[in-house]
Amino acid sequence: xxxxxxPDTCQGHARCYGLAPELFDVDDYGLSTVVGDGTxxxxxxxxxxxxxxxxxxxxxxxxx
Amino acid sequence: xxxxEPVVSWETDFDVLSPEYVADPFVIWDRLxxxxxxxxxxxxxxxxxxxxxxxxxxxxxxxxxFSSLEISVIPFNGAPEREPVLAxxxxxxxxxxxxxxxxxRLLLPWFSHRKVQEYEPMTRSLCVELIDGFVGLxxxxxxxxxxxxxxxxxxxxxxxxxxxxxxxxxGWVRDxxxxxxxxxxxxxxxxxxxxxFVAEVARRASEPGDDLxxxxxxxxxDGHPVEESVVLGVAALVLIxxxxxxxxxxxxxxxxxxxxxxxxxxxxGDPEAMPLALEELLRAYSPVTMARVVTEDIEFAGCPMKAxxxxxxxxxxxxxxxxxxxxxxxxxxxxxxxxxxxxxxxxHRCAGSNLARMxxxxxxxxxxxxxxxxxxxxxxxxxxxxxxVRGPRRLPVVFExxxxxxx
Numbered sequence: 001x002x003x004x005x006x007p008d009t010c011q012g013h014a015r016c017y018g019l020a021p022e023l024f025d026v027d028d029y030g031l032s033t034v035v036g037d038g039t040x041x042x043x044x045x046x047x048x049x050x051x052x053x054x055x056x057x058x059x060x061x062x063x064x
Numbered sequence: 065x066x067x068x069e070p071v072v073s074w075e076t077d078f079d080v081l082s083p084e085y086v087a088d089p090f091v092i093w094d095r096l097x098x099x100x101x102x103x104x105x106x107x108x109x110x111x112x113x114x115x116x117x118x119x120x121x122x123x124x125x126x127x128x129x130f131s132s133l134e135i136s137v138i139p140f141n142g143a144p145e146r147e148p149v150l151a152x153x154x155x156x157x158x159x160x161x162x163x164x165x166x167x168x169r170l171l172l173p174w175f176s177h178r179k180v181q182e183y184e185p186m187t188r189s190l191c192v193e194l195i196d197g198f199v200g201l202x203x204x205x206x207x208x209x210x211x212x213x214x215x216x217x218x219x220x221x222x223x224x225x226x227x228x229x230x231x232x233x234x235g236w237v238r239d240x241x242x243x244x245x246x247x248x249x250x251x252x253x254x255x256x257x258x259x260x261f262v263a264e265v266a267r268r269a270s271e272p273g274d275d276l277x278x279x280x281x282x283x284x285x286d287g288h289p290v291e292e293s294v295v296l297g298v299a300a301l302v303l304i305x306x307x308x309x310x311x312x313x314x315x316x317x318x319x320x321x322x323x324x325x326x327x328x329x330x331x332x333g334d335p336e337a338m339p340l341a342l343e344e345l346l347r348a349y350s351p352v353t354m355a356r357v358v359t360e361d362i363e364f365a366g367c368p369m370k371a372x373x374x375x376x377x378x379x380x381x382x383x384x385x386x387x388x389x390x391x392x393x394x395x396x397x398x399x400x401x402x403x404x405x406x407x408x409x410x411x412h413r414c415a416g417s418n419l420a421r422m423x424x425x426x427x428x429x430x431x432x433x434x435x436x437x438x439x440x441x442x443x444x445x446x447x448x449x450x451x452x453v454r455g456p457r458r459l460p461v462v463f464e465x466x467x468x469x470x471x
Contacts, residue, residue, distance in 0.1 A: 013417065014177060018421075028179070029172045054343075054401070055403065
């Protein structure tokens with residue numbers, strides 16, 4: 001499973017980071033990015049799905 | 065404040081300041097979503113009230129037709145919303161791009177996730193100190209003695225202004241938000257805030273500090289210093305937006321826990337339940353309604369909106385929309401799907417959301433650690449403020465077996 005954050009859609013709610021700090025990072029302006037290339041380590045898929053399902057801007061998506 | 069005329073039709077004559085709406089807006093929204101999802105009123109000024117998640121989010125994202133130049137949900141009886149000295153209003157909240165964009169960038173690093181961690185120890189000791197003050201008494205006003213006291217002091221420290229003035233700050237903020245319908249109180253609050261920050265800015269010319277206000281004064285944008293009226297507006301915004309909102313969220317959460325023994329026991333017994341629970345409490349008791357002003361005649365959701373009309377950004381109602389949230393009117397502390405918009409949606413997402421979350425979490429953690437068992441006092445008269453920000457103003461609770469000393 002691989003995920004990404006759309007930088008044009010992210011508004012810095014930081015819900016993804018709050019739910020899965022292993023998978024996301026946030027910068028000083030609130031913008032979220034995925035850790036590494038967005039590949040979700042085994043066992044963290046549920047957290048990734050939770051992050052996708054809770055982003056108020058629909059900015060987190062599964063890419064493959 | 066005068067009591068408004070009773071509302072005869074919520075569809076065509078709504079009033080967010082009516083006692084009914086302040087006490088229990090939830091049943092009104094539930095009904096409007098069925099009968100008239102975007103209600104209208106001509107009270108004070110032609111205004112629209114959306115109640116569905118989809119409409120509120122669409123409105124928030126259409127910044128071309130729905131401007132943030134007028135954000136008060138209570139039109140000021142024809143008076144202009146801006147103080148003359150604040151030529152730019154309260155940017156970035158009352159601005160559209162491009163002013164919005166660069167003023168927001170000045171502010172965001174002060175409220176980043178990383179920066180907010182620095183404020184946590186101070187917030188925690190403040191909560192401990194407040195609880196020490198009443199824990200031995202067996203009763204407290206959880207709104208006035210606790211919730212109200214926390215955010216104002218944290219924000220004062222970030223701004224670098226004296227926290228001893230917190231009651232004064234709270235008074236001004238209530239004047240401009242809660243009592244905006246009363247021209248004298250509103251003026252009193254606005255002038256108090258502006259005069260205070262004018263003096264603080266002058267003081268910093270000779271005594272710069274390591275604080276947000278000093279930082280704003282010494283920032284450069286495109287090689288130019290930031291105009292003083294912008295600095296004043298941003299500083300006033302930080303105080304206004306950082307006080308009433310989080311205080312209301314803390315108060316509403318404690319009100320909920322005082323009334324729900326199961327949720328209280330769950331949160332007091334399992335700290336790991338807190339992250340999801342916080343989001344659920346924010347969803348169910350979202351304090352803040354904003355406003356937009358229509359820039360040109362437009363039909364939205366079948367409604368003929370005219371340039372100059374107000375649209376209330378009803379984030380609290382969006383968060384109770386059953387089309388998006390299963391069992392929307394029930395608080396489910398471990399709710400998994402919770403795309404709530406308590407902090408807004410789009411480019412105006414609350415710049416202080418990381419701070420608000422930290423304050424709410426720490427306030428609840430410290431309260432529950434010392435006072436895990438509490439309930440509303442017998443015959444307690446809980447009072448609520450509403451309009452722009454909804455939350456309890458009086459919340460008398462009693463507790464037994466509280467931990468008077470630190471464990």
